[in-house]
Each structure stands twice: as C-alpha cells, then as structure tokens.
Amino acid sequence: xxxxxxxxxxxxxxxxxxxxxxxxxxxxxxxxxxxxxxxxxxxxxxxxxxxxxxxxxxxxxxxxxxxxxxxxxxxxxxxx
Numbered sequence: 380x381x382x383x384x385x386x387x388x389x390x391x392x393x394x395x396x397x398x399x400x401x402x403x404x405x406x407x408x409x410x411x412x413x414x415x416x417x418x419x420x421x422x423x424x425x426x427x428x429x430x431x432x433x434x435x436x437x438x439x440x441x442x443x444x445x446x447x448x449x450x451x452x453x454x455x456x457x458x459x
Contacts, residue, residue, distance in 0.1 A: 385410055385452050390433055399425060399446035407433035408445065424449045 385391075389410050395401040414427035425446050432440030 385413060385428075387411060391428070391430075391451070393428075393445060393447060393451070397447055397451060401445075406443075406445070408443070409433055409439075411442075414444075426452075 387410055391408050391410060392405060393408060394405045395403070398406075408428065408430040409432075410428060410430045412429040414429065425448050427444050428447055429442070429444045431442050434440040
C-alpha cells in the first residue's frame with residue numbers, strides 16, 4: 380500500500396533520472412491522469428502518469444505518458 384497524492388492539473392517537473400527509460404531530458408508535465416497499475420522495474424514501485432507536456436511560454440505540448448517512481452508523489456517529496 381502507498382500514499383499517492385497528486386491533483387489533476389498540477390504541473391510536475393520530472394527529471395530524466397526520475398523517469399523509466401527517458402527519450403529526452405527533464406520535462407514539465409500538466410497531469411491529466413494517474414494509472415494505479417504498479418510496475419516494478421529495478422525493485423521500486425513505479426506508476427504511469429498521463430498528461431500534456433508544457434512547452435516554453437506555458438503553451439500546451441503533446442500528450443504523453445511517463446513511468447515514474449511513486450516516491451515522487453510522497454507527501455514529503457520536493458515536487459509538492
């Protein structure tokens with residue numbers, strides 16, 4: 380069991396090191412959904428976060444899904 384807290388519409392900065400197999404560097408993602416289907420690569424709990432990339436000047440970018448560790452959403456995480 381885990382404690383997951385994220386508000387839809389929240390903009391997260393996710394570093395490349397905090398993504399599973401990133402194709403690019405850090406991204407800003409406006410969250411539109413979280414899939415609570417756990418994946419377990421590398422002995423850590425990871426979840427799928429869905430959203431829209433935030434482009435320069437706060438423009439809306441492409442829709443994407445990224446696999447991130449649950450620790451990013453802990454109540455004590457620096458992203459909160």
